[in-house]
Amino acid sequence: MGNIINIKNINVSYGKNHVLKDVNIDIQEKDFFTFLGPSGCGKTTLLRLIAGFEQSQSGELLIAGKEVSKLNPWERDVGLVFQNYALWPHMTVFKNISFGLEEKKVPKNEINDRVDEVLELVGMQELKHRYPYQLSGGQQQRVALARTIVVRPKVLLLDEPLSNLDAKLRNQMRVELLELHNKLQITTIFVTHDQEEANSISDNIAIFNDGIIQQVGAPIDLYNHPKNLFVANFLGTINVLNGEIQNGYFKSTKNFKLQNMESENKSNCSLLIRPQNITFIRRSETDQLFEGKIESKEFLGNIIRYQVLSNDHLITVDNIHEGKEKIFSRNENVEFFINPEMSQVIQ
Numbered sequence: 001m002g003n004i005i006n007i008k009n010i011n012v013s014y015g016k017n018h019v020l021k022d023v024n025i026d027i028q029e030k031d032f033f034t035f036l037g038p039s040g041c042g043k044t045t046l047l048r049l050i051a052g053f054e055q056s057q058s059g060e061l062l063i064a065g066k067e068v069s070k071l072n073p074w075e076r077d078v079g080l081v082f083q084n085y086a087l088w089p090h091m092t093v094f095k096n097i098s099f100g101l102e103e104k105k106v107p108k109n110e111i112n113d114r115v116d117e118v119l120e121l122v123g124m125q126e127l128k129h130r131y132p133y134q135l136s137g138g139q140q141q142r143v144a145l146a147r148t149i150v151v152r153p154k155v156l157l158l159d160e161p162l163s164n165l166d167a168k169l170r171n172q173m174r175v176e177l178l179e180l181h182n183k184l185q186i187t188t189i190f191v192t193h194d195q196e197e198a199n200s201i202s203d204n205i206a207i208f209n210d211g212i213i214q215q216v217g218a219p220i221d222l223y224n225h226p227k228n229l230f231v232a233n234f235l236g237t238i239n240v241l242n243g244e245i246q247n248g249y250f251k252s253t254k255n256f257k258l259q260n261m262e263s264e265n266k267s268n269c270s271l272l273i274r275p276q277n278i279t280f281i282r283r284s285e286t287d288q289l290f291e292g293k294i295e296s297k298e299f300l301g302n303i304i305r306y307q308v309l310s311n312d313h314l315i316t317v318d319n320i321h322e323g324k325e326k327i328f329s330r331n332e333n334v335e336f337f338i339n340p341e342m343s344q345v346i347q
């Protein structure tokens with residue numbers, strides 16, 4: 001499938017504040033694509049740029065192969081759902097949704113049919129005569145979505161649409177959003193600063209930091225093959241040991257050694273290991289055995305997370321909690337195994 005959006009070398013500054021720095025992203029048709037990054041990194045700015053509410057100082061923006069930078073928002077075939085929904089308070093649910101079609105001079109009969117259709121889609125048929133203040137947060141969210149999809153945009157832009165909802169409703173709306181996406185097959189760009197939310201909902205993610213795209217890819221690929229420390233740390237807990245690779249050995253600055261590394265020689269690199277890829281063992285024939293001492297443990301339900309002191313490194317190890325496994329206590333001496341194939345070297 002082809003790309004529906006090409007963002008090429010985009011730069012945006014507000015005065016001296018360089019907010020988007022040479023951003024390049026291609027988004028495939030029908031993708032559920034997420035902009036993920038900490039607060040202030042430029043996610044909303046890029047979304048508003050795609051929607052036409054923001055101008056770039058340089059770069060190109062193509063939607064369906066057409067350069068749209070000079071087009072007005074309503075000429076771009078995109079629909080933006082704002083972070084705060086921005087429903088019109090003096091209009092009923094029905095009117096909030098029909099308004100965009102009336103502006104486009106769509107015939108009245110067709111308006112009624114199309115509004116009913118989207119009300120059905122988001123499960124709000126019964127509440128169509130209510131005003132926004134008579135709705136819960138989740139219901140307002142559904143109206144905001146319905147109002148945007150009723151005009152049938154090519155691309156749906158959602159700016160942190162779930163952030164005002166409580167945890168339970170968030171999960172429910174996440175599922176509904178995905179179902180809607182599957183039904184409508186509409187390319188969707190979703191903005192969030194919540195890594196778990198991004199992982200659970202996205203086909204692909206672009207990770208932002210300080211206006212720079214760090215990495216783009218499927219959630220699992222980003223998790224398993226982060227390109228840099230920012231991505232590795234942003235997507236969950238990870239052990240980072242700094243050191244060098246010499247002749248198949250990783251040697252940390254504190255003299256912690258791991259052999260059988262596939263990597264070529266490198267000075268000043270980092271070894272990354274996820275806590276679940278370290279295993280406690282009692283006695284083994286492997287040479288990849290390390291000794292350490294339990295510093296602390298944290299019960300997280302499905303896993304027990306230990307901090308293990310080994311060669312002056314504090315290493316996080318996740319042990320699956322099945323009920324039968326040995327539970328270690330503080331100051332207990334342990335041995336553990338690191339599979340070099342499950343670790344990664346970055347520079």
Ligand SMILES: Nc1ncnc2c1ncn2[C@@H]1O[C@H](COP(=O)(O)OP(=O)(O)OP(=O)(O)O)[C@@H](O)[C@H]1O
Nearest residue numbers: 014017019037038039040041042043044045046193
């Ligand atoms: N109209 C504006 N004028 C000046 N600076 C702005 C303007 N809009 C955004 N900024 C600045 O640009 C940077 C990026 O803002 P943006 O809203 O894109 O961040 P964000 O990633 O969406 O953050 P959040 O997760 O908090 O919503 C911030 O430093 C912000 O202060």
Ligand SMILES: [Mg+2]
Nearest residue numbers: 043044045159
């Ligand atoms: Mg924002």
